[in-house]
Amino acid sequence: MTKVKVKKYGSYWERNEKSGGYLLKKDIGNFIFKICRFVLLFGMCFLILQPILNKISVSFMEQQDLYNPIVISIPLHFTGENYQLAAKIMKYGEGLKNSAIISLTIAILQTAMCTLVGYGFARFNFPLKKFWFGCVFALIIIPPQAFSSSLFLHFSNFDILGIFKAVKGTTLNLRGSAIPYYLMSFTCMGLKNGLYIYLVRQFFRNIPVDLEEAAYVDGCGMLKTFVRIMLPEAKPIITSCFLFSLVWQWTDGFYSKLFIGGKVLVSTSLASIVDALGVYIARETGASNAQVGVSTQYSNAILSTGTILIVFPILVVYLFAQKAFVESISSTGIKM
Amino acid sequence: MKKQKNKLAGLQRRKAFAGYLFISPFIIGFLVFMIKPMFESFYMSFSEVQVGPGFVNKTLNGVKNYYDILRINPDYVPKLTDELWRMIIYSLGIIVFSLFVSLILNQEFKCRGLVRAIFFLPVIMSSGVILGLESNNSLMAEIAKTVETTTSNVSITAVLQTILKTTGVGTKAFEIVFEIIDNIYDVAVASGIQIIIFLSGLQTISSSMYEAADIEGCTKWESFWKITFPMVSSLFLVNWVYTIVDFCMRSDNEVMKVIDKEMIQLLHYGTASAMSWLYFGIVTLFVAVTSFFISKGVYYYD
Numbered sequence: 001m002t003k004v005k006v007k008k009y010g011s012y013w014e015r016n017e018k019s020g021g022y023l024l025k026k027d028i029g030n031f032i033f034k035i036c037r038f039v040l041l042f043g044m045c046f047l048i049l050q051p052i053l054n055k056i057s058v059s060f061m062e063q064q065d066l067y068n069p070i071v072i073s074i075p076l077h078f079t080g081e082n083y084q085l086a087a088k089i090m091k092y093g094e095g096l097k098n099s100a101i102i103s104l105t106i107a108i109l110q111t112a113m114c115t116l117v118g119y120g121f122a123r124f125n126f127p128l129k130k131f132w133f134g135c136v137f138a139l140i141i142i143p144p145q146a147f148s149s150s151l152f153l154h155f156s157n158f159d160i161l162g163i164f165k166a167v168k169g170t171t172l173n174l175r176g177s178a179i180p181y182y183l184m185s186f187t188c189m190g191l192k193n194g195l196y197i198y199l200v201r202q203f204f205r206n207i208p209v210d211l212e213e214a215a216y217v218d219g220c221g222m223l224k225t226f227v228r229i230m231l232p233e234a235k236p237i238i239t240s241c242f243l244f245s246l247v248w249q250w251t252d253g254f255y256s257k258l259f260i261g262g263k264v265l266v267s268t269s270l271a272s273i274v275d276a277l278g279v280y281i282a283r284e285t286g287a288s289n290a291q292v293g294v295s296t297q298y299s300n301a302i303l304s305t306g307t308i309l310i311v312f313p314i315l316v317v318y319l320f321a322q323k324a325f326v327e328s329i330s331s332t333g334i335k336m
Numbered sequence: 337m338k339k340q341k342n343k344l345a346g347l348q349r350r351k352a353f354a355g356y357l358f359i360s361p362f363i364i365g366f367l368v369f370m371i372k373p374m375f376e377s378f379y380m381s382f383s384e385v386q387v388g389p390g391f392v393n394k395t396l397n398g399v400k401n402y403y404d405i406l407r408i409n410p411d412y413v414p415k416l417t418d419e420l421w422r423m424i425i426y427s428l429g430i431i432v433f434s435l436f437v438s439l440i441l442n443q444e445f446k447c448r449g450l451v452r453a454i455f456f457l458p459v460i461m462s463s464g465v466i467l468g469l470e471s472n473n474s475l476m477a478e479i480a481k482t483v484e485t486t487t488s489n490v491s492i493t494a495v496l497q498t499i500l501k502t503t504g505v506g507t508k509a510f511e512i513v514f515e516i517i518d519n520i521y522d523v524a525v526a527s528g529i530q531i532i533i534f535l536s537g538l539q540t541i542s543s544s545m546y547e548a549a550d551i552e553g554c555t556k557w558e559s560f561w562k563i564t565f566p567m568v569s570s571l572f573l574v575n576w577v578y579t580i581v582d583f584c585m586r587s588d589n590e591v592m593k594v595i596d597k598e599m600i601q602l603l604h605y606g607t608a609s610a611m612s613w614l615y616f617g618i619v620t621l622f623v624a625v626t627s628f629f630i631s632k633g634v635y636y637y638d
Contacts, residue, residue, distance in 0.1 A: 037440060044437070045454045047524055052461070113361050120358025124351050132359060135366050141577065141623065142370075143584045145592055146616040150377035151369070153387065153605060187365025197362065222354040251464030254585075271465045311461055318460050322453050325460070326532060 052311075055304035059083065066297040086305040089276045095266040096313075099250060102178060102265065107246040109185045110193055115238055117188055118200025119226060123212070139194035145254065152258060155180040181259040191252055196241045203237040204230065240324045247314050266310045273306045274299045381610035387603060401610035412611060415590045420618065426523065427579045429516035434527040434575065438534035439564070452535075459528035467525070467588055526582065530575045537568040566635040573630050580623050584616070591615050 016023045054073070058066070062077035087093070121133055144151070184190050188197060207230070215225040231238070249255075256268050269276070277299055318325065356363075379394065381401055386393040405412045441452055516523060541564065549559045583589075591611070599608035 034445070037443070037445070041440065041451055044524060045451060047521055048454055048458060051521075117359045117362040120355050124355025124358065125348070126352035126355040129355070132363065136362070139366065139370065141581055141620070142616065143581065145585065145595070146612050147370075147373040147377040148599070148612070150373040150380060150609065152599065154373055154376070184365065184369050186361065187369060188362045189365040189369040222351070247460050248463055251466055253465035267465045307466060311466065314460055318457070322456075326452060326456050
């Protein structure tokens with residue numbers, strides 16, 4: 001087989017001659033293009049990964065390495081002390097537990113509700129549907145920060161139709177607890193929930209209607225059809241919505257600060273780790289707060305360590321579920 | 337029309353009812369946690385708010401809050417203009433960057449999955465609090481400064497900048513480009529989702545189109561502008577809106593910090609509401625106007 005081919009086309013140079021130098025030119029062009037592309041992609045990937053790698057290397061350095069100009073990326077005195085200190089300052093164990101519980105429950109709740117609503121938008125025709133879908137867009141577009149001041153007040157003095165005021169005399173202050181946020185998640189008003197509704201709706205629209213119609217004809221109810229037939233179909237989008245809300249909730253600062261301020265969460269404690277470090281060192285050395293200046297290098301090292309600590313669980317999730325994250329968005333075929 | 341609606345047959349009516357049941361959580365949430373707070377904060381922006389344990393007093397005082405933030409508050413206006421300017425520049429940069437990257441990632445090469453995973457990584461890693469710590473950290477800035485002063489060699493971009501500036505052609509445009517390039521990390525980090533959206537659009541273009549164009553003697557450059565660009569043009573709109581919204585929600589947003597300070601530390605709810613209404617009013621207007629113009633240019637294949 002191969003012999004025939006060689007006889008037919010001749011060697012590379014013969015073919016090149018026959019084509020008048022076109023083949024060689026094209027191949028060289030392709031080769032240069034490939035090298036350029038490799039360099040470009042490598043550079044950009046490095047750009048994205050470098051801060052993470054840098055944080056990892058800094059987090060293992062002893063304090064003297066941080067001030068040493070010769071030490072750049074590989075620590076001379078390898079140590080795990082930064083991790084101990086950062087975990088202590090952040091109350092990592094407690095924060096991890098709280099964050100895990102809150103993120104998991106919130107993610108489950110949000111995914112469930114958004115799937116329901118998204119399915120409702122994708123499959124049913126009802127009056128004012130366009131209007132309500134416009135509201136979903138409004139939810140995506142208007143950031144919650146725009147009216148955070150009144151949400152803040154709303155939950156500081158929480159009341160349902162004046163019931164609590166009548167019974168207890170004062171309104172409830174729900175700001176320290178996570179209840180308001182659960183309520184918001186239950187009604188699809190959590191972090192980026194508009195986006196999840198939109199994604200789920202896009203996904204369901206791509207599934208053929210025949211399946212459902214067959215179920216209806218066979219006497220299956222609306223809810224039963226949804227649970228038994230459509231939900232198994234929608235597994236990919238549900239997992240990715242769940243993962244997104246899990247991960248974004250994990251690092252979220254806005255809602256955590258607004259509502260769940262009372263509890264120790266990894267996200268909020270990371271945000272204040274530098275201040276906490278100053279307080280901690282002041283307490284240890286017995287000096288007053290103003291006198292102690294923590295060096296920028298050292299607080300940076302602790303900050304990096306804290307970031308690694310908070311990012312690590314997410315990274316593990318991402319490594320295992322990378323496809324679910326990326327493919328969900330491309331599979332739904334977003335359009336406008 | 338009305339008659340037809342009344343005549344909705346049994347199944348249709350039941351379906352409409354079921355549909356409302358399905359989306360009812362959203363409707364309730366939207367009314368209670370969105371419309372109501374929005375109106376409240378709108379009202380608050382025009383009033384003096386006093387808060388104590390268990391009570392909230394709101395007294396209307398006209399446009400005083402707006403007057404205060406625009407004429408008296410020293411932080412708000414400069415930060416607002418800075419942030420809006422930054423938003424426009426970055427959004428443009430992100431759109432161009434993500435289209436470029438998605439064009440590359442759409443080609444066949446080894447480790448494509450890995451590269452795609454890396455580009456998507458910031459969506460997960462640099463979200464929420466982490467982003468704010470990374471890019472707007474005074475400590476980091478200080479370290480960068482010391483690095484700059486200790487290293488004697490000048491950066492390549494700075495040299496290029498001086499060369500191009502002396503030629504004096506379109507200095508302002510160059511400055512924008514340089515700002516984007518200097519902060520390419522911020523741009524790359526913020527464009528994970530946009531890359532995936534563009535990529536999904538590129539994958540729906542059938543290869544027969546390119547083949548046909550190729551046979552007709554179309555160069556790669558021409559087929560990019562004549563085929564690829566129109567085919568993904570509808571995604572520009574999606575990405576543009578997403579980018580701007582994402583930018584407003586970033587935790588390192590300076591305007592948001594001013595608002596937070598006003599609200600949580602100083603308890604000036606009235607002014608805080610006025611600030612956020614002004615900011616998001618401008619942003620929404622900007623999104624509306626720009627997406628109107630973009631949607632004029634969008635080409636729909638089907």
